Amino acid sequence: MIFINALASEINLLLIVSLVIVVLGLMLRRFNQPYIIAYILSGVILGPHGLSFVTDIDVAQNLGDIGLIILMFFIGMEISLPDFLKRWKVAFFGTGMQVVFSILLMYLLGSFFGWSLNRMILLGFIISISSSAVVIKLIEDQSNPESKTSRNVISILLTQDILIVPMMIVITILGGEALDVKQVTLQIIGGVLIVLTMIYLIKKQKIKFPFEKVLSEDHELQIFAGLIACFGIALITSLFELSASLGALVSGILINASDSNKWLHDSLHSFRVVLISVFFISVGMLIDLEFLMEHWLAVSLLVLIVYLSNHGINAVSLRLLGNNWKESLLGGSFLAQIGEFSFVLATIGLQQDIITTYGYQITVIVIAITIFISPFWVLLTQQAIGYSERKK
Template sequence: MPNAAEHALPFVQEAILFLAASIVVVLVLSRLRISPVLGYLLAGLLIGPSGLALIGDVDKIRSFAELGVVFLLFIIGLELSVERLQALRRWVFGLGAAQVGLTAGLIGGIAWFWGNSPEASMVLGACLALSSTAVVVQLLVERGEVASATGRVTFAVLLFQDLAVVPVLVLVSVLSNPGDQPLLLALGLSLLKAVVAVTVILVIGRFTLGPLLRRVAATRSTEIFTATALLIVLAMGWATSLGGLSAALGAFLAGLVLAGSEFRHQIESDIQPFKGLLLGLFFLTVGMGIDLDLVMENVAWALVSVFGLIAIKAGLTTGLALAFGAPRDVAIRSGLLLGEGGEFAFVVVGAALSAHMLPPEIGQFMFAVVGLSMLLTPFLPTLADRIVSVLGPQKAEPAGPEPDVAEMSGHVIVNGFGRVGQTVAALLSEQQVPYVALDMNPELVRAMREKGYPIHYGDGSRPELLQKLGADNAAAVIVTLDQPAATERAVGAVRHHWPKLQVFARARDRARAAELAKLGVEGVVPETFESSLSLAKGALQALGVPTQAVEELVTRHRESGTTAD
């Protein structure tokens, strides 16, 4: 009789453990206001070889888990539009470049002083200079400081750190296999190869990805659109891997190509669940790979290294922020927020271990140091507040970088940009009311964007997309869609996630208007009813009926809602 295990699907046990761990981690840590990244690390440690040993062979799922990093790089590329980099250029390319360069040099020098090889020291310095985008951004969101001067300065440094990931990965590749050539020559040739490959991919992507997505969007199929987005990410990663570069670099380039397109927010919403799950799996495998026995044998050195890392990075970043003109309180808060190690340290150290550049015990020790520093990060803003209060009152915040669309406040989201939506937008513009629009017609979106309208392609019933457009701080949402079912979905999504946000909607008739009113819409305009009243009003006036009588008649019918039997 065949064994039941022979008919089991591959990785079912691992998938069940991962999904169960993910649910528990998110539920527990959401109550504790701690980043899920830390929970994934702890959960991986618990179920891995150093814990309960529920999963013994980590290597067989690690390659699949690395797709999480690929999707993360794609999302980062989407966020790094050329316009955004220009708005943040002083802080990104000034403060960010100085922070990464000086921190990498200082930490690399310390690593070399303690007996590491020059190659290993360079890798350790480069990866430990980076901070955790996932943890820091989550903390800024929870504290409501994304749009503050602290949030903008901190985020600008994180943007440069994200850009620095690509050359760091190239550095690891070159140092691990320099060949017979001198190191500097090998590094220069690899960078030249990378630049050529990047240029070719960007040029090809610029002329192919946009038209492809417009054709797919024209089908109005959300499933096909999501499948196309996944295909772009994986295909670009595969193409760069064939050229000897990392798959993460290809995904990053794909995101960069699409960053300025009208599809950016919809793609980001579609990819986000895949990125979140796969990145969670990646952190889970990192936690599984930590040798707890090795850490316990060196617990004193681990704690000294963690606090030393935070002190070095926080002190250096604070000093640099002050030098670039940030007020003292902003510099202190940004410095401490950027003091921890980042998730890319796991990627870089893992690559260095695979290339035998680092001894296994050093790699495991670095995993522990980075993980512990991330575990302490949620407590650093409180420490910064105390330091600022001791040093004296805060100074006025600088204007800093301009906020992103998600950081807009008091604006209106116009869902649907046909004739009605365009009229609404024109009236808002005349009154100097900021707005951002959405529509599912790719040709319309493209034409309106070319004319300078703030419009994006996307489904206005997707709450994650609305959040990207600043629904948390919006003044109102106006739904001008002509499909009743789509209108109800859009209104329902806003009412469920933002119950206090004002919603105004267009309805086809009085019956639809009544349904929308039940959903909590503040203002509903039944277009057929209103148009019939307008037609009757014009006809009666043309037939000589006094204007006052016509106005009273129309008002009475509007209030009663009566129509002909």
């Protein structure tokens, strides 16, 4: 009886979440807005700071992390290494300028407010990372994934994701905590293996996986083969103390170089939709409406500073790298928000006493709100620059 009651409770929760998403999604669809907004609003409404239908944020965040792994896998499947290498200047210089200018901006603000150098660097790292989850979804919904702007933006996002691990190490050092030699050694070995894998892939161009032909004709086994492909390398990279999402990205890049790309993409699409929606719902649950109302002025100013600075820095970077102003401004709008990996950097900063509990809370809510606002910001930029290209 207890099991039946618990099951009924879970079914009710699933029904309520689905109902709220459908209602909000239909409303937003009338205004041509992406479903990301519906997912985040659902998290705000149903989460612990709303109607409290969901109180265990950890469970939602764990499911969201799985969704993020799925998303990174799909991003990898869209990345051709030869094409990425053609844009290496945009990827590395664009990302480098974003990180450097973000730290300089935080240095200027920190000098005015009396922050420590460690805090300036941490916050510079946090605002320099854009959201792969948001941007890829927006590009799919509102733009042409094959356009020059989209490919440049994706190249920068890929490089940002790779930089997460060294950023985590730097923050740990800034916090004064002694480095775990075993952990760093594992990370270096894992990083070297990934680089060697990418070099091998560049030389081979095309690779074949076992049972590829058989699986391409078996739609049931395709689902499980896809999950193995997605989570297998993700697990391996986590054993090397690297991000599981990074492993999923590498796995997707490998799939892109094989003949399995299309059927894997189709077989996992439903998983992708459900789990990515859970990720955005978990982001919405982090928005504490009471905290937001109490500190609305500080939060509003920080969100505005983030958007103007990130948009400006990325637009100028893309312009310096040979894009015209329209392409640069559009690319800057896609990269203007703060990304999901910045939650991890903020958590490490709190653990290392680089930021206070209040600083952590306001950082988390600013990240969540910039993710929520992102579709509106992109649409506003498109209208301002007269953007007319549509997804093909």
